[in-house]
Amino acid sequence: KSSKDHENPAREDFNLRNKHLQKKIEKKEPDFLYHLGLVVSLNSQTVQVFRDIKYVCVGGTPSRMFEFAVVCLGALKIQVPAGMGVTDLCGGHARYVMYKAGPVLTVSHGMGNPSLSIMMHEILKLLHYARAERGVKFIRIGTCGGVGVPLGTTVITEKVYNGLFQPYFTQYILGKQVQRPAILDAGVSRDLMHYAAKSEMNIPVVSGNTLCANDFYEEQARIDGAFCEFNTDEQKDFLQKCYHAYGIRNFEMESLAFSAMCHLAGVKAAVVCVTLMNRLESDQVDPEVEAHLEEWQRRPQRIVAELIKQEMAND
Numbered sequence: 001k002s003s004k005d006h007e008n009p010a011r012e013d014f015n016l017r018n019k020h021l022q023k024k025i026e027k028k029e030p031d032f033l034y035h036l037g038l039v040v041s042l043n044s045q046t047v048q049v050f051r052d053i054k055y056v057c058v059g060g061t062p063s064r065m066f067e068f069a070v071v072c073l074g075a076l077k078i079q080v081p082a083g084m085g086v087t088d089l090c091g092g093h094a095r096y097v098m099y100k101a102g103p104v105l106t107v108s109h110g111m112g113n114p115s116l117s118i119m120m121h122e123i124l125k126l127l128h129y130a131r132a133e134r135g136v137k138f139i140r141i142g143t144c145g146g147v148g149v150p151l152g153t154t155v156i157t158e159k160v161y162n163g164l165f166q167p168y169f170t171q172y173i174l175g176k177q178v179q180r181p182a183i184l185d186a187g188v189s190r191d192l193m194h195y196a197a198k199s200e201m202n203i204p205v206v207s208g209n210t211l212c213a214n215d216f217y218e219e220q221a222r223i224d225g226a227f228c229e230f231n232t233d234e235q236k237d238f239l240q241k242c243y244h245a246y247g248i249r250n251f252e253m254e255s256l257a258f259s260a261m262c263h264l265a266g267v268k269a270a271v272v273c274v275t276l277m278n279r280l281e282s283d284q285v286d287p288e289v290e291a292h293l294e295e296w297q298r299r300p301q302r303i304v305a306e307l308i309k310q311e312m313a314n315d
């Protein structure tokens with residue numbers, strides 16, 4: 001660290017609690033971020049481009065994250081040099097895609113906590129090697145199943161629960177269960193809610209709790225999977241319990257690992273997802289939703305882009 005870095009608290013390292021990684025860095029050994037397809041080391045040329053990142057926005061699909069990078073370029077009025085498109089910054093054979101729009105990094109994470117967690121390890125290390133600001137905000141934008149809210153509603157998550165209604169992400173490490181608190185940043189969520197609720201946005205939005213499942217079918221109380229060993233009364237009881245006893249307004253599959261890893265790294269995080277169905281009414285996405293899908297999927301993007309635009313204007 002330079003002495004200047006010590007003066008600026010925002011330049012503190014991420015909480016990467018890994019003494020082995022620290023040794024690797026001290027020995028100036030390169031690190032292969034295999035799933036991003038990048039070989040990096042502290043301050044190396046490859047990582048310099050990530051140094052000014054202030055927002056990391058993640059979402060399931062590559063195309064949505066490309067789209068969001070384009071949305072951010074527009075919101076921040078950033079011109080891409082002529083002839084240069086928005087290009088994927090991941091290397092060959094990568095499992096994810098990653099785009100940069102000024103201070104915003106948009107990254108795909110695939111489906112489920114395990115897929116997201118691999119991306120998070122490598123992105124956190126990448127930002128650490130780049131000496132990016134610890135004040136960076138992580139925001140997940142995605143789709144989900146709503147619970148008791150109209151289709152197309154955007155849910156901004158307050159608390160995240162696992163399938164046992166516990167607010168932590170469980171990992172099995174060296175044959176033991178390790179429970180990591182799944183904590184989001186109330187301030188970022190509140191700011192997102194503020195921008196989302198502006199009348200000109202015209203976006204139905206609620207703040208509520210999220211159940212993060214490790215499966216799309218049985219763990220989300222669907223009866224239309226290849227297997228189902230409960231009846232429809234049990235299904236209804238569970239869904240009612242989610243809504244009334246736990247304030248759950250949506251189901252998705254990544255917010256546990258996302259919030260727990262952000263909390264562990266000491267970065268602020270929020271989750272903004274649009275509902276494609278109401279689980280109190282159906283298990284499947286209605287084919288008629290197809291006509292609205294594009295506009296609905298843009299809703300979390302518009303809210304997050306507005307937050308970024310306003311914050312960057314006040315920076």
Ligand code: R2B
Binds near residue numbers: 144216251254
């Ligand atoms: C929402 O949509 C996907 C499942 O269809 C999953 O990634 C999620 O959380």
